[in-house]
Amino acid sequence: MHRAVAGSTYVVHTASPVNFTPKDPDDVLKPAIEGTHAVMKACTAHGVKRVVVTSGIVSVNKMDPIDKPDYMTGYYDETCWSNPNRPEGLKVYYKSKYMAEKLAWDYVKDLPEHKKLELVTVIPTLIFGPSLLSGGFTSGQFMAGYFNPKRSFVPPGFIDMVDVRDVAKIHLEAIKRPDAAYNRFLAHSERAYHLDIASALAEEFGPKGFTICTKPAKGNPELDAIVSNRKARDFFDMDFISAKNASIALAQSFIDLGVLKPN
DSSP: OEEEOTTOSEEEEOOOOOOSSOSSTHHHHHHHHHHHHHHHHHHHHTTOOEEEEEOOGGGTSOOOTTTSOOTTTOEEOTTOOOOTTSTTOOOHHHHHHHHHHHHHHHHHHTSOGGGOOEEEEEEEOEEESOOSSOSOSHHHHHHHHHTOTTOOSBOSOEEEEEEHHHHHHHHHHHHHOGGGTTEEEEEOOEEEEHHHHHHHHHHHHGGGTOOOOOOBOSSOOOOOOEEOOHHHHHHTTOOOOOHHHHHHHHHHHHHHTTSSOOO
């Protein structure tokens, strides 16, 4: 999906298929890669000045283990790229995001000077925050899990999260700011552990008749380096919405849409 205004000098290319278990890998790979290529070609054909492409954290943090930043002292930033040739390979969806973003950068790099096209990529972690949709997307499935009355424990892992309102702000600034051209920007608020999210939701919605499990599961979360938001925070003067507020906003929108109901 892409958005443009007639006669505009910019295009925002915002989406590609999200399917973690496709029957045919091409159902995910072809729309993501060929769709991005088609957008880039259309931009140069019609004299668009700048294209902003929404990528994803999986184009950054699925690196070869020997190249990954140390989980205690390192961090993922805009210089990091996932590696489709790592020993364990890349899942189809991860590969689609990596290849689509890589294609966009290679396309711009190979353009002749007289067809110069500015590129900005916005790379969000998992997007929470208020929703106009009633479900069918990854963060919505996570949220439904917290409100599942049959859940007996909270898994030990974490979510690297960002609020949709902050992602939108970065996209807008990426269009408006001349100096944003030819940059990647990680859109990320903070790392939130499932237990902390569940506890925040229980505190907010438990008194309103909702059952949210806050019993921790045994085991330890996977170890991984943090995601740095320093570049976007400094460049756009961002004060990212907290994971707690993003989680509550998503849950509240689901309640307002009638997806979640008191037990």
